């Protein structure tokens with residue numbers, strides 16, 4: 174049996190642990206902190222095989238060194254961010270495969286939020302570990318990447334199967350919905366989705382992962398018709 178564990182860390186981050194509960198092998202995605210990850214590994218008696226990093230921001234890599242001391246793990250990171258993440262065992266470019274713990278991930282170049290951001294797609298399981306590129310009802314901000322690349326990265330995600338479960342690294346859904354509803358106050362679908370999200374969050378339940386088809390129907394950043402519309406929308410969101 175396969176399972177993705179969600180570990181909330183810091184203010185609104187998630188670390189993901191994708192595990193095979195039979196073999197107990199697992200991979201850890203974007204561990205911004207070590208202690209909460211260690212706790213889960215010990216509690217579930219898992220055997221970490223690898224750490225997958227999407228980009229160089231500290232809230233995604235902060236726990237790596239400590240986890241490496243505790244577990245025999247191979248560290249994967251984006252090739253383009255080798256300068257910022259100089260401690261990985263293997264660097265990945267678009268299309269590269271990662272086979273660990275019985276999973277088979279394909280690397281997607283999803284640069285834009287940062288200059289070398291990558292995502293990890295497990296086609297058979299319909300999982301996408303997308304870091305800070307796409308959020309439910311929103312998308313990542315542009316740091317040291319380019320907005321044109323970010324737009325192309327979102328198009329790439331749009332072309333994945335609609336059944337794909339997106340594991341993004343932040344719980345931003347409610348915040349993003351505030352912007353969406355202000356911009357589209359008459360949208361009934363958005364309104365009923367916002368109600369669902371509110372009740373989940375009131376019970377401290379995550380809104381992650383979410384299915385791509387939901388976002389294709391509702392997320393304004395995936396509904397734009399071209400790059401210019403995307404840039405305008407992103408700028409509006411920046412000043413929200």
Ligand SMILES: [Zn+2]
Pocket residue numbers: 228230286305
């Ligand atoms: Zn980031």
